[in-house]
Amino acid sequence: MLIASLKPRTMGGTTNTGLLAYALARAGHPVTCYDADESLQLAAWARDAGDFPCEVHEADTPAFAEVVYPEMNHDRINVVDAGHAENHPDIVDSILEVVDLVLLTLSPTNPDYERLTKPERGTPLAKVIKRSAALRESGQPPTTNVLLNRCQ
Numbered sequence: 001m002l003i004a005s006l007k008p009r010t011m012g013g014t015t016n017t018g019l020l021a022y023a024l025a026r027a028g029h030p031v032t033c034y035d036a037d038e039s040l041q042l043a044a045w046a047r048d049a050g051d052f053p054c055e056v057h058e059a060d061t062p063a064f065a066e067v068v069y070p071e072m073n074h075d076r077i078n079v080v081d082a083g084h085a086e087n088h089p090d091i092v093d094s095i096l097e098v099v100d101l102v103l104l105t106l107s108p109t110n111p112d113y114e115r116l117t118k119p120e121r122g123t124p125l126a127k128v129i130k131r132s133a134a135l136r137e138s139g140q141p142p143t144t145n146v147l148l149n150r151c152q
């Protein structure tokens, strides 16, 4: 399966991706990570941690669905960390074509909630997720859970 960590902008997404992958691997699940953020912070974290229990592959490409996804071992739990959806909509669109489950990290503030639902500029991430249905095999958008994070 493929789990994607998404967020409109910086929200603690990479931290959540790393901790989720770490917890799943330590619980005995086969986990592989993909870093689809060009800042490659998950890859750097895994390298610097020394004991990070999963491989992290660089995957910051808008051809994620066509190039990265078909090469995955789908019997494993694959976890992809995406960059800021506001800045890299092409990569996020491609991930949304093939992902099974979205974990969307959001700081529980009104301005950040509005980035998801009603930004001053650009397409709301909630709408980006809904319209991905048109390109998905199921014809449905992926199941999406919002994780409120960085509470003040």
Ligand SMILES: Nc1ncnc2c1ncn2[C@@H]1O[C@H](COP(=O)(O)OP(=O)(O)O)[C@@H](O)[C@H]1O
Pocket (backbone or CB within 6 Å): 007, 009, 010, 011, 012, 013, 014, 015, 016, 041, 149, 150, 151
């Ligand atoms: N739950 C949290 N509470 C406080 N700070 C956090 C939390 N999660 C992440 N951070 C901090 O927020 C900053 C951005 O986190 P990061 O995971 O890199 O975000 P993103 O990948 O969404 O840009 C980092 O300094 C990180 O340590």
Ligand SMILES: [Mg+2]
Pocket (backbone or CB within 6 Å): 013, 014, 015, 037, 041, 083
């Ligand atoms: Mg990040």
